Amino acid sequence: MENKFARHRRLRSSNAMRSLVRENHLRTEDLIYPIFVTEGENIKNEVVSMPGIFQVSLDRLVEEMKEVESLDIRAVMLFGVPSEKDEQGSGAFIENGIVQQATRLIKKEIPDLLVIADTCLCEYTSHGHCGVIHNHDVDNDASLKLLAKTAVSQAEAGADIIAPSNMMDGFVAVIRDALDEAGFSNVPIMSYAVKYASAYYGPFRDAADSTPQFGDRKTYQMDPSNRLEALREAESDVEEGADFLIVKPALSYLDIVRDVKNNFNAPIVAYNVSGEYSMVKAAAMNGWINERELVMEKLTAMKRAGADMIITYFAKDAAKWLGK
Template sequence: MAFPIQRLRRLRQHESLRRMVRETTLAPADFIYPLFVVEGRDRREAIASMPGQHRLSVDLLIKEAGEVKALGIPAIILFGIPDRKDEHGSSGFDPHGIVQRAVRAVKEHVPGLMVITDVCIDEYTSHGHCGIVRDGKILNDETLDCLRRMAHTHAEAGADMVAPSDMMDGRVAAIRKELDEGGFPDLPIMAYAAKFSSCFYAPFRDAAHSSPQFGDRQSYQMDPANGREALREIDLDIEEGADIVMVKPALPYLDIIAAARGRTLLPVAAYQVSGEYSMIKAAAQAGWLDESRAMMESLLAIKRAGADLILTYFAKDAVRLLH
């Protein structure tokens, strides 16, 4: 009989012992901190649906980036919110666009902090979709040209990594070819490989003013019901040259993170998206959850499932608790 010879509670009696046998741990190097950048100066706009998060002009973004680096977080990922939008998202691949200027500024003023850029035109299009639209249809191959140009301008600005999030077929290969032929063969690609069509993106779309003006994104983002298809997407992005593969969202898709971890030797990233963040914030503000414990438990779950890297709006708060 296992009991009483095996008493699993023996290793839970003291905090020091619990720390000694802890299987999963978090560290500052696990995190990537997302930031929203807008035009102007001294501009700091609170995002109502994401308590504690802001849209920042470049001058204030530099200060925020310095704080991120001081905490030991190795990287940020930038999302641009331009003043000008059009049907093709052309401000997204303008060499002097908002993200391109932000990259240059952070690289100049916060050396050593890794700057990752989101490569997708939804924040820059008047219709809010991630691809070129014709007759109400999202065009795949025509969109690839926009993504190639965007990635190239990000590389020229000094980005340390590009992260295509559009879910167009073939975009990793197109960007890899563009970077290689454009003189950036060493620039890595973190692919949003399994990005599901999720309601948990709603606060982000509020933050980035990027909600679709018609229809939805189900023709290119993944059906939440499909696990095998997610693995096919991951396999294809690896074949096309991705250096890191990402699952997004994180907590509702821990099974996909675990399956990805068992399938590839590449680093696996997971994005704890705006809705995951805002749910915890809202419940904590209502007094229904302990915010710090809920935050750390959710991040540990993502790490335990197999994520090497976690993109999260909780990065700064989590690292302060870890110190």
């Protein structure tokens, strides 16, 4: 009897066959590892809400970075945890800021490791917002001046990529101009182009000590209900000179990752954020899931959705699993 249906299972018959026809591949080169650098000495404090993630002092940083390098991870993203804060977040842009010190150290000891500097003020401001406060609100244009100073300071310290995460209007244009004027026209901008006001950021705020002391960030981060707005945000950043486009968070916004990928000819970065990490860790610690299989599935989903690279706290774990 003549068959009237397709035999799709022929291409699933063995692991070798499945590998041969696999459409999307996750590589260690796709992974960016975020790390929290804190002031002080001999500090490696585990973040309670993020098992396996630590705040690390400068004297413990090189050992951490050498492990990252040994796993063939090519890039790290630095977040600073300063000992002092003020209303302007001056610790973000001073010459001897914690991220600037960490950048110099990494580039001296492991020069081939790409350093991506998160460019924001929230970890450094006493109020926890991403800019200057006027009349109980974030002043967009006053904040831009300080963000530009921060970007230039980070580039002067040796950062390979500047990653502004503040979501102020015009932030890419102002930072691009400042970098160019300071002689850093070759330093690319990895823009947090599409950043939603998400409940998934809670554990990060524990790690970076950046919880707002009043209100929330909904006047500058995006409404999770909106899809077309993401394209407007990304378009502005591309026109202003962004070299990479980040979508954050990743897992609940895979449709946005695909939209941005389809509409812009730039490398797309998915940020697998802290809440997405912590939920998996909590379930794994309770024995409810197979952590390795679940993590690899969701990271592959981000690649399938269109991400060229992924910022993830699972980077070291994923690199170990990929190496086996």
